[in-house]
Amino acid sequence: MSHNHEELEELLSRLNGPDFTAEDLQTLASILRNDPIALDCYLDHVEMEAMLRETYGLLHHPYAEHDRQTARPVSPRKVTRSRFLAGITLTAALLVAAFTFWPVKPQPAFVDDEPQSPLPPAAVPLQKFTQSDETVCTISHRTEAELYYRDGNREIRVQATALPAGQFRLENGIMGLAYANGANVILQAPVQFQVLSEQHLFVDNGRVNLHCPTEDSRGFVIETPSGVATDLGTEFAVHVKADRAQEDEFHVFQGEVALKSKLTPYELNLTDGMATRLDHDTATPAGIDVDHNRFIRSFESVSSDYYDQIMRHEPELYYVMADVGDGRTLRNEAENGYDAKIFNPYQRVLHWGPGFNGGTALRLDGMRSRVYAVAPDFPKPEGDHLTVIAWVFAESRVCWGSIAKNWEHGPDPARRGQFHFGLFEYSGMLEASINDKDNNEIFAIDSVPLPLNQWHHVAFVVDDGALRLYRNGSLVAETPCNGLNGNRDIRPLAIGTKLGNDSRSPAVKNNGFWDGRIDHLALFHQSLTTEEIRQLFDTGVRSALVSRSDFPHLESERTQSN
Template sequence: MTDQHHDELEQLLLKMDQGELSDAEMRRLGEMIQEEPTVLERYLDHVEAESMLKDSFGAFPNAEAISQLVNLPPVKSLAPAKESVRGWSDHHFVAASLVAVFCLVAVGYLIGTQTGRENVPSDKNVANQLDELPATDIQPTLKENGPTALPGVTLCQITHRTQADLRVRKHDSFSQVSTDDLSAGDYYFDEGNLELLYESGAKMILQSPAQFRLISSKHLFLEKGRINVLCPTQQSRGFIVETPSSLAKDLGTEFAVEVAADKVKQDEFHVFTGKVSLRPKLSPYQLSLSQGEATRLDHATSTPAGIDVDLKRFIRSLSSPSSAYRELILKHNPSVYYEMTDKGDGLTLYNEIEDQYHAKVVQSRQPNNHWAPGFNGGTSLHLDGMISRTYAVVPDYPKAPGNELTVTAWIYAESRPCWGSIAKNWGHKDDPKLRGEFHFGLYRVSGNLEASINDQTDREVFAIEPTPLPLHQWHHVALVVDDHHLSLYRNGELVAQSECEGLNGNPEIKPLAIGTKLGNHSLKPAVNNNSFWDGRIDHLAIIHQSLTAEEIKQLHTTGRASMDRRDSFAQSQ
């Protein structure tokens, strides 16, 4: 950096601290960072000094300079970085402290007044007010002209979009994004999932609702939502995900971030493989997170607090990483098989056996992201019980021609709703004529796994596990009907069995409901106050034969073995 550029930079940083940086000067600062990588290092040093002084003296209620980083244009090349985030030496801190004490009253006043003037109230709803900037109390300040990146330059591409009505800020309003090529800007979407691919090979999966800013080919600001980051190539190494509290720099890894910006206002960082260097904005702590480690930082102080890594919250792949379980299911010739893969329009559960009998997802109330991580690393159908009353329905599907039937699935429960439904072909009210092929879910308010059928004597036969279904974990479940028994399995073990006289469901009850029970001759739920599943359902299959106990155990064993290796890592800790 030349002496002339050094003096110019210091003047710009001083104006930034005083809240007097104009749009033209902001653009000039961006140009300097693009031209000279050492300017970025100096800028980060300046931000860190402000952070530590706030922590030590309490004089900066909401320092504007801390969040200005996200207004900078794309960085052409980052300065060579050390493998871990360096800390502050004593002479850095003393020098910065002397300058800050000298300007304490004036700078503190100016920063405080600018912050109060430019913060957007946090209670503004993006979905209802598209002309407002998506907001949290601590958000990066955005000038009226938006990010200063080169206009029109593609930073990444959308490679997967499910129900994601992506919108981008254009001056004072938001407009729908119709292209898959994304440039620098502010974006948000309220439903579905979005996958972004950078030319470097970096891949991001965002889960709704999400608000984010694309800054450069190696820098993304996440204001709200969940993101999974995969940097598998040398070129993608060093990708930065910024949040209101911190900057997370990839060191050749896969990690996930969640920003909760509505009430709790905190960020979480979870490292699945490799390492991530984490630089908090408002505290002196510098962290290096490795595989299996996670931390949480609040927006007010950026103080880290260690937490357990969560392998079930973030979608890390949009397809099942292992085909072993699928192949085993297909060997049993199912009549229908719903793998719960997030594809197509996002509202269809595709039958993998033939191009018919697909299920349609129905949302009774407010929108809900009905895709979540699956049992083996892909996606699953996510239902949230009474909150949105979401379910799926197949108007008709092939019924068993005789007395043999197997229904199997992987399930995950967040709670145990009254009569919570996995899948049912059943009518409403206690009448043999209203009993279809099977009833599979939870029993009454007890939360015990149950299955029931109507046998050849028109008797309703139940098989009920004696204990409530354990929550917050994946289970392989199956009901099996033969000439003499209704058997219920969980995780490869027989948990209940009742005698029966074959199978005698009313074939006039045609629909298959997933996640609820339907009314008589209706595609709508039978009641509005129970039966909705709260959790996830994955790999639902209906087979017109009675699988043996050994075959059920094999399904569970194969599925458990094909679970994503990240789950296996968690279980070994």
């Protein structure tokens, strides 16, 4: 047992007694501030004492042993309250010590908000940073980013773009960091990290992507609690799971990474398409599948080929699902107005995720977070010709899962707008439906459930004689119809849900909140041919393969469709 721990044990034995002095309190605060293990011991002590007091009364009562034998079990409510009491005890001790004995640090020059709440101890990297206001990197991109700087035992909101060495926490949003050597880092909240130098970043918790396109940026290091990853001319990502899993993952997309375990002699060279996990207890490497769908790797699509081909068909609406600066607007690339707005009512999920060909997509989380987007109005087709296309990624098959809908609820034909596009009931099969000139609701439904955790190119086409449904370049369903006759007074277009009959908020029943991602949604006042749909799919796959290498299902389906 270390001297600190012996002293802690002696202090705890006198903590609630009359001989516990102000000097003892100062000593206790110093130990807890500088020794994370001692802090854990202290937390265990006060929690246990509070629970025993709650259950049995005073610990040193002469009849404590008798009471312990006859006492009733502790209820969950009492345990919860005891944890609360323990938290109060700890907070009071630390606050008294902090304001009585600790010197007040000057606020760093690059922050301008008031200090926030005290923090738990951060993980300790192999290399420590030097406290300075000198810029190490700059914020190159921020989407609803809520960044905090850690100054001792307090947090301060960061508004500036130049970051010095230090400890940071990204609470919300997405953020890009640019280094003078050419290295680029993308962080997806929540992330806790430490900027150590121009070549060294420590990740305490969260997801980080690193791209080193220049010679000067090679050799950049991302350190985690269990390992040290050194760039050898590459793009790779790190996911530190510091809460329950207690493990770090390293995913290499391009190039090569030298990975060294911090607790074992293992050293690995990871190349394209390789990934490894290190647990925090032993830091022993274990191979895993590389995951291209977890990390945002760029803020724009890597290839413009798909975008260019869509624009050649002159869409009325085209949402590429890229942030335009405010984090909530989906800009219509057709430049005729009709932008859509993202609604994230509970702020439980980051509503941006990796796109199908790099860049970002609209990320939705089903009923858990109820994220969706709405264009208050959009151009309705004048005749019988309509095409809607999107890339979709489903993590589950929600009942009536909604991709995009201009529709209300109920059997009355007056409740039917221009189209209803998503999944059919509980089957999970892709479907599209319209109201034709005979006021019949016409369905086109796929024959198999939509495969999960894969990107799919989906489309439907209406002409004066049929409704056709496509998945990954292939015609999967076709139903005769008598043109198109949707109610034009139903104005909004909902993305990721279906609106209720007031056309202002999601329907109470069968709202179909999408669980997954939606990307590159386009609408045309023309009926694209089967060949044109297939060409768009082919171009999309080629552009996706430029930025990632895990599209075997799309590549095989593209070959079959040819």
